Amino acid sequence: MPGQRSRRGSQGGRGAAEPPTAGRRKRKPQKSRKKKALLWTGGVMAFVVVGTSIGAYLLYERLNGNIDTIDVGDAGNKDVLSDGPMNILIIGTDKRTGKGNEGYGDKGSEGHADTTILFHVSEDRTNATAMSIPRDLKTDIPDCESKQSDGSTKEIPGTPGTRFNVSLGQEGRDPGCTMKTVETLTGVKPDHFMMVDFNAVKELSTAVGGVKVCMAKPVDDPKSHLKLPQGESEVQGEMALALLRTRHSFGNESDLDRIKVQQQFLASMIREMKSSDTLTNPKKLFTLADAATNALTVDTGIGSPKKLMTLAQEIGKVDTKNITFLTMPVVDNPAEKIKATVVPHPTHADQLFAMLRSDTSLTEVKKKEKAAKSKQAALLKGPKADPADVRVDVLNGGEISGAAGATVTWLQNEQGVLKSTNKANAPEKIKKTTLAYAPNQADQARALAEMMGLPATAMKKGTADAEGLEAMVLTLGADFKGAGQLITGPAKMPDDVEKASADKAECAK
Template identity: 85%
Template sequence: MAFVVVGTSVGAYVVYQKLNGNIDAIDVGDAGSKSVVTDGPINILVIGTDKRTGKGNEGYGDKGSMGHADTNILFHVSEDRTNATAMSIPRDLMTEIPECETKQQDGSTTAIPGTASARFNTSLGQNGRDPGCTMKTVENITGVKPDHFMMVDFNAVKELTTAVGGVKVCMAKPIDDPKSHLKLPQGESKVQGEEALGLLRTRDSFGNRSDLDRIKVQQQFLGSMIREMKSSDTLTNPKKLYKLADAATNALTVDSAIADAKKLMTLAQEISKVDTKNITFVTMPVIDNPAEPKPVTVVVDPTKGDQLFAMMRSDTSLTEVKQKEKAAKSKQAALLKGPKAAPADVRVDVLNGGEIPGAAGSTVTWLQNEQGVLKSANKANAPEKADKTTLEYAPNQADQARALAEMMGLPATAMKQGTADAEGLEAMVLTLGADFKGAGQLITGPAKAPEGVEQARADKAVCAK
């Protein structure tokens, strides 16, 4: 939530020396990007911890918590800055937490062992894990590498909502939850401070009292806060803007690459290019944990999850799905139209021009063992790095190219047909680029969002049920 405030206030009104002193930073090493922004998409991991810092917060969260990853949103801003996807990650998601390195105060590095299966929220705080460990966990699950993180605690929620003058919310029924100190009437209200924190913390007031229902309320709240941030009343009031900027930078802990007001302003200017109507909230697709007789945790939905992650990796917008779906289907249909060779007849040399070491070898292993492409060969590293994956083939290899494109989810732009026919046993050439995220992961995502994945638009007010 704090990064949304920064995206609309710091860029408009900055007193550098004052705000610089507010910001706390953590060096996450190679878990993030060293650049503030890039020419490509921007991915920011927003973490809300359950740390009980600040006056009046003793009744929230887990007593003695070091600050776990309680509320998590992967915010993906498109390369052209026209749209953004904010994907919530359930705290009770069971997943692998990979080994990670943390920087110590004396400058040394400590390796934190990974865990084969644990709740996502323990990727922070447990065993000395820092936000860089949470970033690596997100990348491990989705194939999307976060560039930066922004972290807030309970106290930050109270300070930020007070600074903005309250956030409009709507309840489908009256709320009275003593556990979260929340009492709200049916219909519209304006909440700030303690009341706002109670709304974001409550589980017992909505739906089936699960974390997934709480996430929906958090998304509605954030959408309302974004609308408040971008309202003319806020943007034209210098005093209010400064109050917001001061509260936001006081509330934030960020990675060292963006740990000053000027860098945050640069990042904010990129984020603020996105129109509110093109910011879409979704929740990571999950299913009940099949390993539990009475499920209390969840795991990633293997089908819908992979589809949504592929869309984010390929920078496909959820707000322009219908237009992109039509265009992408047309290109993909033309690409795949026609006969496809049997896997055993596909002959391809694989080179690695991407960032993942050994990618050519792992892809050949996947092609041979999982897809039956036995005539695939590992040709090691490409002569130079490549941003995009490409498949070079001759006209008389088109049936092989179509088969391989379907297996790997290659976009039409990846297909490079030559002019001369191949001779003898000449193989096609597949060069893996920076967009390749792992063997078996589609290069491009589907043009259509997975069925059943609920979406909420930041410009639409919805009453919490």
């Protein structure tokens, strides 16, 4: 692993596991209902660690000694049982570590963020969204700090307009730098990270007894040595790694098509992990727990079997049918003649980011969510004023200094709302952004709501019409994340954004 990765036992300040209380009796393994375990796979293979009720001290010590950790400072200090949504960044690195991996090329490379998934779990734990970030995305990598093995901190300058995958490994960047890059890109702050390498793919696919996959046509790729028949089969070990690495067997041989295959593989892994065959088999659970903790590198905030088990149980509350896979919406980089990189889609990317920030589900899981979507659709139904006719005073009631001024600048320069005025700080802080408007300003309100991504709950309609040149009043709250960032996304993603559910098997094309 890049940088200061080291075994828990060799790092000061982390502490060893406490011995069991004297006289405590070892409990017998519980029956199936209490043997909760969930193994998550992502990046090249992301996964959630297995939690069981075995609880023996020697087992704990073994699993505890397996886990590698990296200190990413404040980026990984959120308690896994904290209120609110949870965001886990799954990173698959292409560093050629481990036995048998030297032959894959790039020997000696520090590795990259080869495959990255931002896994968002809703606040109520009813749904989750797994968004893949293309490695060839052109984006800005911000300044970041990387903890070194000797305890020192290295300041690494940012790199504008470069590939996303160099946010890890290159220039000494650790997963904390990748986390910060994701936050800068999306406005969503990852709470923790999990990182895996080539060996993890091979070991975990073998430990689970193979992963079911489906091919729309026979595959015979001499470059990756992947050979699979049409229809269903199982892959593990080297064959599983070959499937996740190949770019020449599917679609137009791009990284975006490879991502689709990886998502199908991960969905199959999730179904296997939540199957009764896994949850009721103590031997299989131990094998998976041992393999998973041995393969994982995580931040120190979740760097113990107990914390990983708690995290697994939280994620395990989500029904498989309500886990949605999709790729960050992108388009070919218009600045390149030969298309080698991609850039965020001009509208769909921001919409998806806003949905994640506002904890909007991509699945229909609750009646009240359906009602909220209907209300949101009704809000925007009707005529919208031309931006040049929108009058609005902007106040800052949130946490970001200078937010009102930045918003006015954005409205005027990017949206054409020239009749917008910075009214500085609001009388008091507020949690949610509001827009106060008069009945005869409804067309202006709809236009501004669409620009800002305002939810229906933000709209405060008065009873009396506005007189003369009276302006609407936009008060930014704690939910405002920055000028140009939608406060909440649309009621649903556009139909041309491909999504897949973790409970449905698909054949790779």
